[in-house]
Amino acid sequence: xxxxxxxxxxxxxxxxxxxxxxxxxxxxxxxxxxxxxxxxxxxxxxxxxxxxxxxxxxxxxxx
Numbered sequence: 001x002x003x004x005x006x007x008x009x010x011x012x013x014x015x016x017x018x019x020x021x022x023x024x025x026x027x028x029x030x031x032x033x034x035x036x037x038x039x040x041x042x043x044x045x046x047x048x049x050x051x052x053x054x055x056x057x058x059x060x061x062x063x
Contacts, residue, residue: 001056004035008042008051018051019044030054037061 012018022033022042032041037059043052 001035001040001053004033004040005042005051005053009049012044012049012051019046 008018008021011021019031022031024031030041030043032039039057040053041055041057043054044050045052
């Protein structure tokens with residue numbers, strides 16, 4: 001999880017708009033991204049260099 005969040009930060013630092021990555025109803029809202037069979041949800045702060053991990057859902061076979 002930490003590695004994926006670090007990769008999002010690295011992408012954002014190169015100028016890529018990470019608020020469009022993953023699945024979500026609109027850019028800039030709560031985003032969902034697949035991660036190793038599970039999901040994680042994140043928000044991108046539009047005015048700050050901040051990515052907020054909201055929820056982590058492990059793969060169902062791990063539950």
